[in-house]
Amino acid sequence: MGLVMKNVMLVCNAGMSTGILAKKIEKASQGLLSVKAYGEAEYEEYANNYDLILLGPQIRHLKPEIESKVSIPVDYIAPQHYGIMNGEAVFQDIKKILNIKEEE
Amino acid sequence: MDSLSQIVESKLLPIANKMSSQRHLKAIRDAFMSIMPITLIGGIFAVISSAPITENTTNGFLLAWASFADKNSLLLNWVNALTLGAMSLYICIGIANFLSKHFKMDPFFPIMLSVCGFFMLVIAPIELGWAGKTVEISYIGGEGLIPAILISCLTVEAYHYMREHNWGRIKLPDSVPASLNETFASLCPGVCIIATDIILFAIFNAFNTTMPGFIYNVMAPTLNAADSLPFAIIATLLVHFFWFFGIHDAAFSGILGPVRDGGLSLNAAAHAAGQTLPKIFTTPFWVYFVAIGGCGSCLALAILLVRSKSKQLNTVGKVGIIPSFFGISEPLIFGIPLMLNPIFFVPFLLTSTVNCIIAYISMSVGIVGKTFAMLSWQMPSVFGSFLSTMDIKAFILVIILIIIDLVMYYPFFKVYEKQLVAQESE
Numbered sequence: 001m002g003l004v005m006k007n008v009m010l011v012c013n014a015g016m017s018t019g020i021l022a023k024k025i026e027k028a029s030q031g032l033l034s035v036k037a038y039g040e041a042e043y044e045e046y047a048n049n050y051d052l053i054l055l056g057p058q059i060r061h062l063k064p065e066i067e068s069k070v071s072i073p074v075d076y077i078a079p080q081h082y083g084i085m086n087g088e089a090v091f092q093d094i095k096k097i098l099n100i101k102e103e104e
Numbered sequence: 105m106d107s108l109s110q111i112v113e114s115k116l117l118p119i120a121n122k123m124s125s126q127r128h129l130k131a132i133r134d135a136f137m138s139i140m141p142i143t144l145i146g147g148i149f150a151v152i153s154s155a156p157i158t159e160n161t162t163n164g165f166l167l168a169w170a171s172f173a174d175k176n177s178l179l180l181n182w183v184n185a186l187t188l189g190a191m192s193l194y195i196c197i198g199i200a201n202f203l204s205k206h207f208k209m210d211p212f213f214p215i216m217l218s219v220c221g222f223f224m225l226v227i228a229p230i231e232l233g234w235a236g237k238t239v240e241i242s243y244i245g246g247e248g249l250i251p252a253i254l255i256s257c258l259t260v261e262a263y264h265y266m267r268e269h270n271w272g273r274i275k276l277p278d279s280v281p282a283s284l285n286e287t288f289a290s291l292c293p294g295v296c297i298i299a300t301d302i303i304l305f306a307i308f309n310a311f312n313t314t315m316p317g318f319i320y321n322v323m324a325p326t327l328n329a330a331d332s333l334p335f336a337i338i339a340t341l342l343v344h345f346f347w348f349f350g351i352h353d354a355a356f357s358g359i360l361g362p363v364r365d366g367g368l369s370l371n372a373a374a375h376a377a378g379q380t381l382p383k384i385f386t387t388p389f390w391v392y393f394v395a396i397g398g399c400g401s402c403l404a405l406a407i408l409l410v411r412s413k414s415k416q417l418n419t420v421g422k423v424g425i426i427p428s429f430f431g432i433s434e435p436l437i438f439g440i441p442l443m444l445n446p447i448f449f450v451p452f453l454l455t456s457t458v459n460c461i462i463a464y465i466s467m468s469v470g471i472v473g474k475t476f477a478m479l480s481w482q483m484p485s486v487f488g489s490f491l492s493t494m495d496i497k498a499f500i501l502v503i504i505l506i507i508i509d510l511v512m513y514y515p516f517f518k519v520y521e522k523q524l525v526a527q528e529s530e
Contacts, residue, residue: 012352012434013352013354014137014481016432016481016482017427017432017434017435020427020432020435039137040354041133041134041137041138041202044205056352056434057350057438058347058350058351058352058434058437058438059124059351059352059354060117060350060351061116061117061118061120061121061124061351061355062121062124062125064121065121065124065125079350079438079441079443080438080439080441082434082435082438082439083420083423083424083434083435083436083437083438083439083440083441084419084420084423084435084439085423085435
């Protein structure tokens with residue numbers, strides 16, 4: 001993983017509950033990631049500036065819908081990490097997803 | 105449990121996806137979410153206009169408040185009438201906007217045409233004289249929601265169809281600026297849509313009614329059924345059933361939103377006019393009285409968790425109790441987890457349902473005041489219950505409901521805690 005900062009977008013229904021997690025992931029990444037949370041009604045307008053979209057598990061059913069609208073990887077946050085707002089664990093997951101992406 | 109979760113992933117998720125991404129339901133949902141500032145300002149002004157005083161009040165501050173509200177009642181009611189009391193207009197604009205965006209169209213013309221149709225069909229002329237024009241705008245509030253939804257959806261659909269099929273598109277030379285070309289391309293669809301609105305108005309007018317008046321009469325039984333205890337119970341159970349599988353209830357907001365916010369708007373109008381409030385099942389009823397601490401009424405459970413002997417539950421409780429206080433229960437639902445946890449299936453569905461039944465009955469028999477203001481989804485229930493009703497008994501009701509939830513969760517919590525403590529000590 002290069003030192004280039006990556007932008008990660010978290011999406012949930014209104015951007016509220018993922019908002020709590022966004023800050024924790026950013027902190028765990030020590031400056032490697034910029035993480036912002038958006039609501040499901042607004043994410044599309046900003047998606048171009050991001051490298052990855054992670055959905056809150058409560059809207060994981062929208063994954064196929066969102067994948068069809070954007071050209072960046074879309075995944076959802078593991079419920080168990082989401083539950084205890086484990087920024088470090090989600091950061092590790094993000095690293096995996098983006099690394100795989102870079103090796104391609 | 106693995107096989108059950110697989111069934112869910114394969115069956116329930118596509119249903120939720122379909123309902124969430126159906127373009128009209130999604131546009132309606134997004135529109136209701138976007139009018140937050142309007143409902144908030146309306147709610148604040150409704151609260152200001154209703155100082156909680158009785159004949160025996162001696163508190164100087166409350167008396168000063170009451171006299172301020174009395175002196176400024178015109179201003180306060182005017183703001184209320186043009187915010188919450190004009191909700192249908194903003195919903196109409198919102199739906200036109202989001203539906204246009206779904207079609208990847210510039211939303212300007214569809215919004216303009218929708219608003220034109222809305223004014224034509226929802227506002228009723230009384231006297232259009234030279235010196236002044238008087239119109240009846242009662243229906244731009246909660247009663248106009250169904251017309252607003254129909255007009256905006258049909259306008260955008262018709263506009264999109266005509267643009268796609270190049271109705272009346274005039275071939276202009278290349279030297280004509282692109283913006284002018286766009287104006288001409290929208291001309292024919294625009295004229296067709298407005299002409300339809302005019303014809304509709306003429307028809308309703310010939311029968312001495314208006315579109316909302318007609319719809320309201322025809323649909324009155326359905327609309328009344330939507331504000332009944334059975335409907336409230338079914339809605340609560342259905343929302344929590346989906347949440348038990350960890351699926352957000354936004355899938356239902358396209359249907360529940362108009363019912364709940366429409367009821368709120370009607371109550372706000374009645375409150376401003378000093379009338380009896382007609383509705384119980386409103387947005388603040390849901391947010392402050394049914395889902396106390398977020399879906400699953402998790403605040404009570406969070407209180408149990410922070411004192412738990414299980415390390416895992418203790419951690420989840422500490423992370424989740426503050427968000428839950430502000431009505432966000434996702435950390436608890438995914439952290440405990442409540443999602444797909446058979447131990448919690450019964451209390452997860454029933455706590456909110458019991459809250460709903462008790463609160464509904466308390467309001468319908470008049471023990472507790474009905475809601476007429478919505479502050480914010482994130483306003484904790486203990487404050488929101490009082491502010492949305494300006495009745496201190498509503499606050500007491502919420503405290504009682506939290507205690508009932510606590511009692512209901514307790515035995516199930518104990519069973520689960522015992523399991524986890526045993527696992528942790530292994």
